Amino acid sequence: MNTSGHKNHESPEIVLKMRGIVKTFPGIRALDGVDFDVYSGQLNALVGENGAGKSTLMKILAGVYQPDSGEISINGYSVTFDNPRQAQAEGIAIIHQELNLIPYLSVAENIFLGCEFCNRLGMINYKKMHSETKRILDKLDLHIDPGTVVSSLRVGQKQIVEIARALSTNAKIIIMDEPTSAISEHEMEVLFGLIESLKRQQVAVIYISHKLDELFRIGDRVTVLRDGRLIGGDVLSNLNHDDIVRMMIGRDLKDLYKRDSSVTDREAMRVENLCLKHPGRPHEWLVDHVSFYVRRGEVLGIFGLMGSGRTELLETVFGLHRKYSNGDVYLEGRRVSIPSATDAIKAGIGLAPEDRKDQGLVLMMNVAENISLASLEKIQRMAFLRESVEKKIADKYVEQLKIKTPSLKQKVENLSGGNQQKVILGKWLATEPMVLLLDEPTRGIDINSKKELYQLIDGLTQMGLAIVMVSSELPEILGVSDRIMVMSMGRKTAEFSRAEANEEVILKAALPRSA
Numbered sequence: 001m002n003t004s005g006h007k008n009h010e011s012p013e014i015v016l017k018m019r020g021i022v023k024t025f026p027g028i029r030a031l032d033g034v035d036f037d038v039y040s041g042q043l044n045a046l047v048g049e050n051g052a053g054k055s056t057l058m059k060i061l062a063g064v065y066q067p068d069s070g071e072i073s074i075n076g077y078s079v080t081f082d083n084p085r086q087a088q089a090e091g092i093a094i095i096h097q098e099l100n101l102i103p104y105l106s107v108a109e110n111i112f113l114g115c116e117f118c119n120r121l122g123m124i125n126y127k128k129m130h131s132e133t134k135r136i137l138d139k140l141d142l143h144i145d146p147g148t149v150v151s152s153l154r155v156g157q158k159q160i161v162e163i164a165r166a167l168s169t170n171a172k173i174i175i176m177d178e179p180t181s182a183i184s185e186h187e188m189e190v191l192f193g194l195i196e197s198l199k200r201q202q203v204a205v206i207y208i209s210h211k212l213d214e215l216f217r218i219g220d221r222v223t224v225l226r227d228g229r230l231i232g233g234d235v236l237s238n239l240n241h242d243d244i245v246r247m248m249i250g251r252d253l254k255d256l257y258k259r260d261s262s263v264t265d266r267e268a269m270r271v272e273n274l275c276l277k278h279p280g281r282p283h284e285w286l287v288d289h290v291s292f293y294v295r296r297g298e299v300l301g302i303f304g305l306m307g308s309g310r311t312e313l314l315e316t317v318f319g320l321h322r323k324y325s326n327g328d329v330y331l332e333g334r335r336v337s338i339p340s341a342t343d344a345i346k347a348g349i350g351l352a353p354e355d356r357k358d359q360g361l362v363l364m365m366n367v368a369e370n371i372s373l374a375s376l377e378k379i380q381r382m383a384f385l386r387e388s389v390e391k392k393i394a395d396k397y398v399e400q401l402k403i404k405t406p407s408l409k410q411k412v413e414n415l416s417g418g419n420q421q422k423v424i425l426g427k428w429l430a431t432e433p434m435v436l437l438l439d440e441p442t443r444g445i446d447i448n449s450k451k452e453l454y455q456l457i458d459g460l461t462q463m464g465l466a467i468v469m470v471s472s473e474l475p476e477i478l479g480v481s482d483r484i485m486v487m488s489m490g491r492k493t494a495e496f497s498r499a500e501a502n503e504e505v506i507l508k509a510a511l512p513r514s515a
Contacts, residue, residue, distance in 0.1 A: 012039040012220075015204050016061075016173060021070035023056055030056040031067070032228045038173065041202040042220035043195060045209065045236070048248055049446035051416050052225040054208050058175050061206075062094040063087035074173075085114075093171035095162045095179055103151035108133040110150055111165045136164045141190040155355055156187055156306055163191065174198065175206045178444050180214060185305050192218050210446055211473075212241050224248055249448050257479025259458055262297035267333065268466035269294050269349075269435045274327030276309075276316045276490075286312045287325070288490040294435065294466045299457060301481030302470045305510050309490035310470045311354055314437045317468075318351040319344045331434060345374055350428030352421070354439040354470075360424045363413035367405050368394035370412050371426045378430070397426030401456060418449025425456065436460070438469040442476065454480055474503050486510050 016038035023031040031053045038044045048054050059065045061072065063081030072079050074090055081087040084094075101110050108129045109116075117125040117132070133146035142160045150158060159179065166174050180188050195205055195218055209215060215222060216236060223233035224247040231247045276287035287309045294300040304310045316325045319338040329336055331347055338344045344351070353359035361370055371394045372379055379389040394408050401422040405415060412423055421441055428436055438457075442450045457467060457480060471477045477484055484501045486494040486509040494509035 012042055014038065015040040015075060017071075017073045018057070018061065019071045019073075021057060021060060021072075022068045023053075023060060023065060024068055030228050031060075033070070034225065034228070034230050036223055036230070038204050038206055039221060040172075040204045041199050043199065043205045043207050043215075043218055045207050045215045045219045045222040046225070047209070047212070047215070047222060047244060048225035048231075049448050051227070052248070052446075053228040054225055055177065056228075057225070058094060058177065058206065058208070061087065061173075062092055062175065088169060088171075091170075091172035092175070093166035093169050093173070094175040094177070095166050096177055101150045101158055101161060104149060106147045106149055107137070107144065107153075107161055107164075108146035110161060111136065111168050113165075115168070132168070133164070136167055139167070140164055140194065141187070160187060163194075171203070173204045173206065175208075177208045178210070179207070180209065180211065187306070210444070210450075212244055215244075216241070226250060245447060248446075257454060257476075259299075259454075259480065260462065261482060262458075262461045262464075263482050264296045264298075264464070266296045267293055268296045268298075268331065269468075270330040270333075271317060272328040272330070274313065274316055274329075275325060276312050276321050277324040279324055285490050287316055290327075290487070290490075290492045292485055292492065292495075294468050296434075296464045296466050297461045298482045299461060299467045299469055299480055301477040301484045302468065302487060303472075303474065303477045303484060303506055303510060304470075304487035305512075306472075307489070308487040308510065310487055311439055312490075313487070314351060314439050314468065314470060315353075317344075318349060318437060345431055345433075348432075348434035349437065350374070350431055350433040350435070351437040352424045352428060352439060352441055354443065356417075356420055356424055357413075360427075361412050361420060364411060366409045366411055367398065367403065367415075367423055368408040370423050371397055371430055374427050375430045393430050394426070397429055400429075401426050402452065416445075416449070418445040418452065421445060421449075421453065422456070429460075433465070435466045435468065438467060440470055440472065442471070442473070450476075474506060477501075477506070478503070488512050 014037050018034065018036040021031050021034045034053065034057060036057065046054050056065065060067050063084040063086050066082065079090060102113070111133050112129050117128040119125045130146040137144065140160050140163060142157060144157065150161065153161070163179060179191060198205060207219065219236045221233065222236050222239065222244060224231040224244060226248060270293040272291045274287055274290045275285060278284040278286050290313060292300065302310050302313070315321060317329060319340045322339045329338055336347045338347060357363060362373065368390050372390045378393065379386050391408060398405065398408065403422045403426065404419050412420055415423065442453055461467060469480065478501055482498055484496045484506060485492060486506055488510050489512050496505065
């Protein structure tokens, strides 16, 4: 087995060639003559900023789009795909970054959608479908009932179900688009082990990620796109982190986490003994007597592993789980009651959720409508919406946040991930909040968009806003935060000043402790 792996690196076989791929949309040349080679038994990384053309190239390969010109060949044979089913028949599977599951079907039904097992009477054989689902999920170390409705799963679990669906097709080329953006450390280790197993079976993995450290750990080759063009590529062992970043953005990226401290002595919010019971297991706590505070002009970073209670903490502060929660919230020293999200907004709290597409935006609505959603009382008169006022508010935040959109009437589903996140920030800034809760605000966005968001966060704190920010990325937490609170198993386990914090002490505090 080791000999086979060595040979694979010495003389890998090109299983897929894409040559001169061109794709245009109205007003946009998304791909401009892109070449892309994929090697069997290797992890072929594809990187670039949002808008570089990565997803468009992969959708062409998966049969979702057809190229305007160019050629695709698999194992030396020219192929064309008019639809995804044809691509799947050639052994190509894609795991989308934005989860592509049907929420009200079960896990098993999602995994085998369109490829259901049937009995002699043509009826769906649920018993076989469930047993096959369990076999695949066990391989991914996700122990859930195959009959579980997908809408009840957390984001990380949904991501694993997406991966399971791709594995069910026995694909020879698997496209993974940001597969670790919403999974836990444990799930990530399982995924990396699975990728190594796929490589040994000579499966080609195309891996899109903004987390360059992952690529150097598990990748073999990298191809870089910028503005729809091929910039370069090489064996990863010939490159370093800065080489790739330079190709991605066309310049050196310095001072990514530049932060001018603006912390005041004025306390914006204090939370005391906040608790959240598990809705299905009343003797368990999702948030277990957590207390913290944040001052005006401060970023309080919250770090924890998946399942630590970070998201639940923010949601509880925002009034989303009143039935199962208790504890006290004080704003500028005054105790406030927050039985609902509406009350949180009125009190001066905003929440940018982890799942921006399902919870933070209405995708079919336009930019102006999304920005005004949380402050409708400002644009209403006699139960009618005043479009001129809505436009004025939207114009202000599109300009302030540098949201890249052709117009205020553009549907937000057509914006890049970074610009969607800015629309969410605009929505909450329009409410004129005192405290802004940010849950994984840079998940799934490119390096340059991250830098822009860090600059926005810095600017907001300079204006006196208090920010509580959850992140799974340690460099981000260390770079952006003035103070860092660590959670594990629903409890606050440590707190560090910016000067005291480092990766070692934070990780030590985040790891679950034996009872």
